[in-house]
Amino acid sequence: MASNAAFAEVASLAGDPGRAGMLHALMDGRALTATELAHVAGITPQTASGHLARLSAGGLVTVQQQGRHRYHRLASPAVARMLESIMQVAAGSAPRRKAFVGPRDLALRAARTCYDHLAGHLGVALADALVANGQIELTSDAGIVTDKGAALFDRLGIELDGNLDKKGSGKRKGRMLCRPCLDWSERRPHLAGHVGGALCRHCFTAGWIKHVDGTRAVTVTPKGQRNFREIFRIEGV
Amino acid sequence: MASNAAFAEVASLAGDPGRAGMLHALMDGRALTATELAHVAGITPQTASGHLARLSAGGLVTVQQQGRHRYHRLASPAVARMLESIMQVAAGSAPRRKAFVGPRDLALRAARTCYDHLAGHLGVALADALVANGQIELTSDAGIVTDKGAALFDRLGIELDGNLDKKGSGKRKGRMLCRPCLDWSERRPHLAGHVGGALCRHCFTAGWIKHVDGTRAVTVTPKGQRNFREIFRIEGV
DNA sequence: TCGAAGGTTCGGCCTTCACCGTAACATTCC
DNA sequence: GGAATGTTACGGTGAAGGCCGAACCTTCGA
Numbered sequence: 001m002a003s004n005a006a007f008a009e010v011a012s013l014a015g016d017p018g019r020a021g022m023l024h025a026l027m028d029g030r031a032l033t034a035t036e037l038a039h040v041a042g043i044t045p046q047t048a049s050g051h052l053a054r055l056s057a058g059g060l061v062t063v064q065q066q067g068r069h070r071y072h073r074l075a076s077p078a079v080a081r082m083l084e085s086i087m088q089v090a091a092g093s094a095p096r097r098k099a100f101v102g103p104r105d106l107a108l109r110a111a112r113t114c115y116d117h118l119a120g121h122l123g124v125a126l127a128d129a130l131v132a133n134g135q136i137e138l139t140s141d142a143g144i145v146t147d148k149g150a151a152l153f154d155r156l157g158i159e160l161d162g163n164l165d166k167k168g169s170g171k172r173k174g175r176m177l178c179r180p181c182l183d184w185s186e187r188r189p190h191l192a193g194h195v196g197g198a199l200c201r202h203c204f205t206a207g208w209i210k211h212v213d214g215t216r217a218v219t220v221t222p223k224g225q226r227n228f229r230e231i232f233r234i235e236g237v
Numbered sequence: 238m239a240s241n242a243a244f245a246e247v248a249s250l251a252g253d254p255g256r257a258g259m260l261h262a263l264m265d266g267r268a269l270t271a272t273e274l275a276h277v278a279g280i281t282p283q284t285a286s287g288h289l290a291r292l293s294a295g296g297l298v299t300v301q302q303q304g305r306h307r308y309h310r311l312a313s314p315a316v317a318r319m320l321e322s323i324m325q326v327a328a329g330s331a332p333r334r335k336a337f338v339g340p341r342d343l344a345l346r347a348a349r350t351c352y353d354h355l356a357g358h359l360g361v362a363l364a365d366a367l368v369a370n371g372q373i374e375l376t377s378d379a380g381i382v383t384d385k386g387a388a389l390f391d392r393l394g395i396e397l398d399g400n401l402d403k404k405g406s407g408k409r410k411g412r413m414l415c416r417p418c419l420d421w422s423e424r425r426p427h428l429a430g431h432v433g434g435a436l437c438r439h440c441f442t443a444g445w446i447k448h449v450d451g452t453r454a455v456t457v458t459p460k461g462q463r464n465f466r467e468i469f470r471i472e473g474v
Numbered sequence: 475t476c477g478a479a480g481g482t483t484c485g486g487c488c489t490t491c492a493c494c495g496t497a498a499c500a501t502t503c504c
Numbered sequence: 505g506g507a508a509t510g511t512t513a514c515g516g517t518g519a520a521g522g523c524c525g526a527a528c529c530t531t532c533g534a
Contacts, residue, residue: 003342003421004258006327012252016522020245034481047523049482059329068480068531078329078419082322089319090243092296105240141430142379142414177379182315184240193378255492272510284493286511305501305510 013058014086018043019051023060023074023083028113028216031064031071036214080115084181091184107217109185111209114216117181117196118203122220124186126199129232138180138189145176145195153195156231158202160195250295251323255280256288260297260311260320265350265453268301268308273451317352321418328421344454346422348446351453354418354433355440359457361423363436366469375417375426382413382432390432393468395439397432 014020021041026032038048052072055061060079064071074080111122118126130136135149145153145160153160153176160176179193191199203209208224211217220228228234251257258278262269275285289309292298297316301308311317348359355363367373372386382390382397390397390413397413416430428436440446445461448454457465465471 003324003327004261005254007261007324008252008254008257010252010327011248011257011323015245015247015249015252017242017245018522020248021241024241024244043522044524045481046483046525050522053482060326070481076326076329078322078325082319082326085315085319085322086248087240087244088315089297089313090240090247092313092315137414139414139431141416141432142381144379144381144414177374177376177381179378194376195378253492270510271512280492281494282511283495283513286513287492290512307511 009058010060010082013055013060014083016051017041018047019055022048022051022072023055025216026061026072026074027080027083027115028211029074029080029115031073033069033071037072074115077115084114084184087184088182091187107212107215107219111218111220112216113200113211113218114181114190114192117190117192117200118209118218119181119183119190120185122209122218123190124183124188125234126228126232127180127190128188129234130191133233136178136191140180140182140189143178143180143191143195145178150176152231153198156202158198160198246295247297247319250292250297251320253288254278255284256292259285259288259309260292262453263298263309263311264317264320264352265448266311266317266352268310270306270308274309311352314352321351321421324421325419328424344449344452344456348455348457349453350437350448350455351418351427351429354427354429354437355446355455356418356420356427357422359446359455360427361420361425362471363465363469364417364427365425366471367428370470373415373428377417377419377426380415380417380428380432382415387413389468390435393439395435397435 014023018041022037025037025040034048034052035045037052038045041048043051052061052063056063056072059075061072062075064073074083109120111118111120113119114123117123127136127138130149131138133148135146135152137144137146150160176195177193178191178195180189181192181196182188183190190196203224206223206227207221208227209218209220212219251260255278259274262274262277271286271289272282274289275282278285280288289298289300293300293309296312298309299312301310311320346357348355348357350356351360354360364373364375367386368375370385372383372389374381374383387397413432414430415428415432417426418429418433419425420427427433440461443460443464444458445464446455446457449456
């Protein structure tokens with residue numbers, strides 16, 4: 001079966017520790033150079049270059065030349081979702097080695113971006129708060145923004161029209177659908193999809209959160225603390 | 238980072254052609270023996286046994302002893318979703334080799350089970366029909382069963398209460414949420430999650446479809462042809 | 475125009491692992 | 505009890521591929 005070979009090829013590409021580290025680093029949705037990726041993966045630039053060429057040929061990342069720099073990014077949201085789903089399985093099957101969790105890992109568990117939306121303790125707390133306030137209904141399969149929730153997003157100036165089908169089948173009246181995403185560190189769903197992405201972008205542009213160094217981890221600014229408390233009733237994130 | 242090693246481990250397990258073939262065969266949700274899996278993967282039983290032991294240690298499959306048989310199945314729906322997402326990326330990045338597609342592959346594209354729900358041309362046609370008839374609303378992120386759709390499922394005797402949150406937060410009134418799943422062969426969404434699973438089970442128990450040999454592929458019975466036409470207005474599946 | 479830095483390619487070393495043949499063990503059926 | 509089936513254990517072989525050192529190519533800045 002031809003599709004089987006392609007399947008093994010893709011999975012194998014993600015299955016090398018070096019490449020896995022680079023893909024992990026690219027999960028924040030930004031574009032990075034081979035040298036940067038080599039640094040985070042703990043390998044030499046020439047090795048990283050070979051890996052990236054292979055990832056590019058396999059369709060997992062795309063390259064964008066800019067002067068003497070070559071920026072690599074994940075090829076599509078589908079790739080990001082694949083990486084997320086592998087993380088879920090890996091987190092679930094991990095023999096819970098009580099091993100040392102460094103400060104780096106702790107920061108990731110507290111709050112991070114997951115391609116285009118928020119994850120970690122903050123992401124789950126946000127989803128919980130929206131559910132508790134009756135602004136979103138969630139199951140493990142899907143979620144829906146209630147009228148109350150739509151009013152909130154409208155008040156925040158978050159545009160959700162992007163949630164419509166690509167076919168542009170006119171205005172979808174009241175129903176804003178959103179995708180839940182099981183958090184690998186919290187084992188609980190957080191908000192993904194168009195709604196989760198829009199909410200995450202708003203948090204950045206409003207100055208509520210910001211990236212730590214150049215990693216996926218994010219920290220909540222004092223302004224963000226205040227707003228998360230007042231708007232979402234989230235304490236101490 | 239410890240989670241990174243676990244990630245690479247899981248992806249690597251899925252990245253071997255032999256193991257990929259066996260996982261692919263297990264995607265229909267049934268439990269198979271090492272010898273059967275060896276046959277579909279085209280390797281000897283002793284090689285398959287080694288692979289299965291590794292997959293089991295990695296938490297991708299679980300084993301169930303029954304007499305002199307050891308039945309292997311996917312460890313969790315999360316594993317099935319991971320395999321699906323890898324297939325999506327593999328199908329998207331595959332250089333569309335116009336290569337020979339055998340009758341086996343054609344049968345899979347026509348209709349197959351995808352762990353617990355229907356996929357392939359039939360799965361997509363069903364989802365399209367439900368949308369066209371106003372029984373379900375779908376975006377790429379999520380789906381919702383309308384009142385009209387709830388009435389249909391009720392009429393068919395399909396119980397959807399399983400769609401509630403595990404927390405058992407009382408009866409969810411009108412909103413049945415369902416999960417879309419991008420079909421790797423059709424590149425369009427079909428119905429997954431609790432709703433898709435319930436619908437698929439009903440198709441089997443009602444005798445509308447049945448498995449081909451012992452594969453994931455399914456065929457539509459004459460009775461199914463009639464019902465799909467009369468109930469869903471699907472022609473010629 | 476020339477030097478420096480980022481990035482890629484080449485060659486060689488090395489480890490890992492998939493695979494099978496043979497053989498031993500466990501369970502079921504006759 | 506003995507044959508048949510299904511599964512696991514062990515040793516050897518071969519190929520795939522990860523890794524780095526060094527050389528080469530390209531771009532930027534002086």
